[in-house]
Amino acid sequence: MYTVPDLxxxxxxxxxxxxxxxxxxxxxxxxxxxVDKLNKALDxxxxxxxxxxxxxxxDLDSLxxxxxxxxxxxxxxxxxxxxxxxxxxxxxxxEPSKELADAIAAKYGSFQGFVDEFSAKALGVFxxxxxWLQPNLEIITTANQDNPISSGLAAPILGLDVWEHAxxxxxxxxxxxxxxxxxxxxxxxxxxxxxxxxxx
Numbered sequence: 001m002y003t004v005p006d007l008x009x010x011x012x013x014x015x016x017x018x019x020x021x022x023x024x025x026x027x028x029x030x031x032x033x034x035v036d037k038l039n040k041a042l043d044x045x046x047x048x049x050x051x052x053x054x055x056x057x058x059d060l061d062s063l064x065x066x067x068x069x070x071x072x073x074x075x076x077x078x079x080x081x082x083x084x085x086x087x088x089x090x091x092x093x094x095e096p097s098k099e100l101a102d103a104i105a106a107k108y109g110s111f112q113g114f115v116d117e118f119s120a121k122a123l124g125v126f127x128x129x130x131x132w133l134q135p136n137l138e139i140i141t142t143a144n145q146d147n148p149i150s151s152g153l154a155a156p157i158l159g160l161d162v163w164e165h166a167x168x169x170x171x172x173x174x175x176x177x178x179x180x181x182x183x184x185x186x187x188x189x190x191x192x193x194x195x196x197x198x199x200x
Contacts, residue, residue: 002035002053004028005082013090017181022169027085030165034077034145041070053079058149076145080130084161089187096188100157100195107137115183118160122179128163132156135195157194158186 007013007027012020042049045067048056056063056071057079063071095101095111108114121139122131129143135154142148148156160182167178 001039002078004031004035004078005085007085009090014088014185015090017184018088018167019170022167025169026161026166027081031078031081034074034081037070038074038078041067041074054149054155057147058152060150072150073145076147076150079149080145080147080159080161083156083159086190087158087160087187088182088185089190090185092185092187093183094188096192098192100188100192103137103195119176119179122160122162123176125162131160131162133158133191135197155194158191 004027007023011023011027014023045064048063048067048071053075057075060068060072096104101111104111104114108117118131118133118139121141125131125141125143127143129141130145130147131139131141132148133139133156134148135157140148140153142151147159148154160179162175162179167175171178171181
């Protein structure tokens with residue numbers, strides 16, 4: 001049985017950038033719904049419960065047809081959100097340090113150049129989806145709850161949820177305001193650890 005992980009911080013810890021109401025709705029309702037639907041779907045294919053979620057998402061074509069879409073959508077939702085909570089922190093914001101900072105500056109000219117491109121990709125997602133920073137520092141987007149590992153790519157080092165449920169209570173239709181605010185809570189220590197090939 002999959003379960004929703006704890007946030008690791010209080011619902012109101014992200015302050016004026018992402019409200020307590022959003023965090024409760026997003027974590028306790030939306031993420032929980034993905035987990036519940038994933039668990040229910042896997043009841044029809046119990047052998048899959050022995051495989052890690054990353055294995056299922058990374059080889060969707062091998063899954064039985066009757067559960068493939070549910071694993072893609074709900075398993076993807078669980079995987080994506082479990083990472084998303086880690087990429088935010090009350091002590092977040094600012095800029096990365098160490099190797100990640102140097103690598104970003106080398107690829108994008110400056111940290112601000114990277115922020116501008118990542119933000120533009122986030123605003124360019126049509127409808128619901130995600131924007132990701134890959135270990136090679138390429139910025140990519142996916143629709144719905146798709147993610148890089150389902151396309152045969154490496155696991156991302158950073159990602160931003162641009163579904164409306166992630167921001168509508170706070171920002172209404174102003175996705176640009178949400179994206180700008182999000183930079184104030186990014187946990188660069190987690191991104192750095194993933195860039196270095198590990199997890200924090």
